[in-house]
Amino acid sequence: MQDRIWKMLDNSDAFIxxxxxxxxxxxxxxxxxxxxxxxxxxxxxLLNVDGVFKKNLRFxxxxxxxxxxxxxxxxxxxxxSTAEEMIAKLEDFVYKPDxxxxxxxxxxxxxxxxxxxxxxxxx
Numbered sequence: 001m002q003d004r005i006w007k008m009l010d011n012s013d014a015f016i017x018x019x020x021x022x023x024x025x026x027x028x029x030x031x032x033x034x035x036x037x038x039x040x041x042x043x044x045x046l047l048n049v050d051g052v053f054k055k056n057l058r059f060x061x062x063x064x065x066x067x068x069x070x071x072x073x074x075x076x077x078x079x080x081s082t083a084e085e086m087i088a089k090l091e092d093f094v095y096k097p098d099x100x101x102x103x104x105x106x107x108x109x110x111x112x113x114x115x116x117x118x119x120x121x122x123x
Contacts, residue, residue, distance in 0.1 A: 002122065004027075005027055005031060008031075009039075009040055009042075010061070013042060014042050014043045014045060014090045014093070015028070015031055015042060015044045015045065016044075016045040016046075016047055016086060016090075017044070017045065017047065017049050018049075019047070019049055019050075019053075025056070028044065028046070031044060032044055032073075032076060032077070033041075035076045035096055036070075036076075038074045038098070040099060041095035041097070042095075043076060043078055043089075043090050043093035043095075044076050044077055044078065045078045045079070045080070045086045045089070045090055046077060046078070046079040046080075047080065047081075047083065047086055048079045048080060048081050049081060050081075051081075053079060057077070059080055060074055060077070061074075070098055072096060072097075072098045073098060075096050076095075078090060078093065
């Protein structure tokens with residue numbers, strides 16, 4: 001499955017998830033985590049037909065509010081109920097990198113050098 005996702009990443013300008021099952025959700029979250037890690041800057045559309053992704057989006061909002069997900073991480077999702085609205089929003093999308101993740105290059109083929117991160121706790 002990872003090879004399939006890399007092919008999609010290499011050959012696409014955006015991702016659109018249609019209503020589907022566990023595989024759809026897994027691929028969607030994987031491509032989203034790669035965006036958060038600055039591997040790509042492509043928008044991720046959720047075609048929310050009949051509200052099928054409504055509970056997933058609520059879960060993400062709750063995780064954001066409880067600080068499990070950075071506020072900046074969810075801007076990459078574009079949720080619409082029609083294909084026409086999705087295309088319009090994808091065309092208007094502007095990538096806004098996560099300030100911390102943007103400092104790290106996790107892209108395919110990057111150097112294997114160990115990166116130093118400041119993990120000190122500041123209270």
